[in-house]
Amino acid sequence: MPADTVFTNATALTMSAAQPWAGLVAVRGGEIAFVGESRDLGRVAGPGTRVIDCQGGVLLPGFIDAHMHLFSLVRALLGVDLAPPAVSSIEDIKSVIRRAAEKSPPGAWLTGAGYHEFYLAEHRSPNRRDLDEAAPENPVILCHRGLHACVLNSRALALAGITGETPDPPDGLIDRDLITGEPNGILYEMLGYIREKVMPPLSRDDYDRGLARANERLLAYGVTSFHDASVTNDFVRWRSFARSREEGRLKSRVYMMLAPGAAAQFREQGMATGSGDDGLRLGGVKIMLSEATGQVRPAGPELCALSTDLDRAGFQLAFHAVQRNTVQAAVRALEYIGRNVSARRHRIEHCSECPPGLLARLERLRPVVVTQPPFLYYSGDRYLAMVPPEEHPWLYRFRSLMAAGLVVGGSSDSPVVPGNPLYGVYAAVTRQTEAGWPLLPHEAVDIGQALAMYTVNAAYAASEEKRKGSIAPGKLADFVLLDGDPMKSPPEQIKELKVLMTVIGGRVVREG
Structure with a gap:
């Protein structure tokens, strides 16, 4: 059967070990039907096939931002820019x-x-x-800026x-x-309360205007999927995402985390982590670990009980843990559960500080770590100035986490920093701050590993690696076309690469 669309004359970096490079990708029914070379065009195209000449551009799997906040981004785009x-x-x-x-x-x-x-x-x-x-x-x-x-x-x-x-x-x-x-x-740690309980809800016109801006920004960055990590997400928010997707106003696919208090709402609907479809899927329960009051909350016994109950109910856990004390609390909770940590793909969000003792415990547990490489670029100068020097070796240890066997996903935490994944790839590879200072260069990863953070690893963090993250037959036809090859570009130029085209389900949703 002929393909619906064929992308040819491309340099396809597939992120698939079975076929790392290709020149042609054929799409049928929104999925990848064939991956080959441009000379295969006659085999896959028919009279009704749309043929897109990529003109030598570099085709990658669509980027996945594994931790961002869409509704905060919508509000930020409607308000005054103070960054x-x-x-x-x-x-x-x-x-x-x-x-x-x-x-x-x-x-x-x-x-x-x-x-x-x-x-x-x-x-x-x-x-x-x-x-x-x-x-x-x-x-x-x-x-x-940090939303806290x-x-x-x-x-x-x-x-x-x-x-x-x-x-x-x-x-x-x-x-x-x-x-x-x-x-x-x-x-x-009161922003969610003020927005949900004090401020009036956004009008439909304002929301639509902000969502249009957010949707355009995601597509401009080549983000075809994102994990929404808002701790206020509930069933009402789920319906809002569903409506925006159905109406075509939100093109990118969504993996929606939820608040602990909302788990019962989804259980009443017979839902748990993984429920939904390729466009909108229910993610893990976001558990906020904070030291805002001077001690880690929730406290240890409460955290362990909550984590155990949610794990048994079939939910992935996603611990918001930045400082070492909160990372340690997350590790203790995972050790208390004592099972399914790797199989359930339980996650630690951020893991900004990771001393050697915690790294060893993480190596045994094997949770997924979803972290934010662009923080090194946008906030690295602040870290160098404000984080005690003796703690610098603990910051954003990408290489060490990967060497310990953990899957590390990449994200922006947008709107905390801009959501361009190429800046994240650049930062993971160079460890350069905005002012050009190195921050733990020995924790840098290679370009392939950095790209994996925003493709195959991010898909794995959502148990979606069979559908997303690489260009291979049977997977969703989500792509990004770049004007240069990140594997061959000088590292310092990676963030300057441009997105020429964004494709979701085989359909071109943005060009130029």
């Missing part, structure tokens, strides 16, 4: 918020995202007083009911003036 170099001081922030207030009616929420105190001239976070000066008639919320903190002005705090008498929530922290004890507007 460097857009702003460089609190005065800049006040200025752009003031301009936004002038264009908005009194009482309308103003949002901004992407600030980090390290990159501000004052080297401190903005506070409620700063925002009150800029927009006294509007509630304002600014989201920290936010700043509210007085009007927003009042709407949230947060006063000097408000106790800290169990897993969060209300920062306070050291003299008066009054909230200074800075909240830790």
Whole structure:
């Protein structure tokens, strides 16, 4: 039977050991039907076949971002950009918020995202007083670059009911003036609560506008699938993803993690990790491990009980663990489960700090590690300045984790940093910060390993390696066409490669 579409005159880097390189890929019914050479065109094409000449471009499996936050990205794209170099001081922030207030009616929420105190001239976070000066008639919320903190002005705090008498929530922290004890507007690990319980939901028009921008950005980066790691995901969010996919407004395929409290909702529907289809699949339960209150939460016994119950119910576990103490808590929980760690593909998200003792325990357990190579580029200079030098050897140990036999997936944590996988590949290979400083160069991986993080390894993290991650017959026809070969490019030029075409299910969804 002739192919629906044939991609020919390509240099296909398949990420498949059985056939590493090819010149032609034939697609039928949204799946790869044949992988061969351009001379095979006559064998696979018929009168109705669409033939796409790749003009020597490099065809790879579509990139998979194994940890990002779509709805945070949507909100960030609708708000004021506070990331460097857009702003460089609190005065800049006040200025752009003031301009936004002038264009908005009194009482309308103003949002901004992407600030980090390290990159501000004052080297401190903005506070409620700063925002009150800029927009006294509007509630304002600014989201920290890391998404684990936010700043509210007085009007927003009042709407949230947060006063000097408000106790800290169990897993969060209300920062306070050291003299008066009054909230200074800075909240830790409370962004989800403010968005879900205090702020009005996005209007359908605003959501559609933000989703269109997010969809375009994903396709421009060649991201054909992503794992949504939002800890607020529930069955309502599942239906929202499904609707966006059905209406064609979200092209990339979704692996949706869920909140621990939402697991019962899915169990009532007879669902667990892996439920769904190729377009939208239910992922693991996102378990937030945080030290915002000064100690790891959830506490050990609670964490072990929660992890055991979810594992027995058929859910993959995805532990948010950044610092060594939270990584250690995740390891203890996995050791407590004592089974199915590798088979269930339980995951540790981030694993930013990994001392030798923890690495040895991870080697025994073999969870999947999903980490963020582009953090080395975008945040590496901050790590060098702020992380104690004796802890530098523990940071983002890609090579050591792989050498220990762990599957390591790549991601962006977007909108924390931009979601271009090629920057992640570049950072994993060079370990260069934005200013050009090396950060543990002995933990660099080769280009093939770095590409695997965003293809076969990311697919493995979702138990989807039989459908995604490489160009092979029977797999989904998801591709990205680049203007150069990352395997042959000088490492420092990898991030400069351009996406010429993005293909999902054999259909070209973006060109140029």
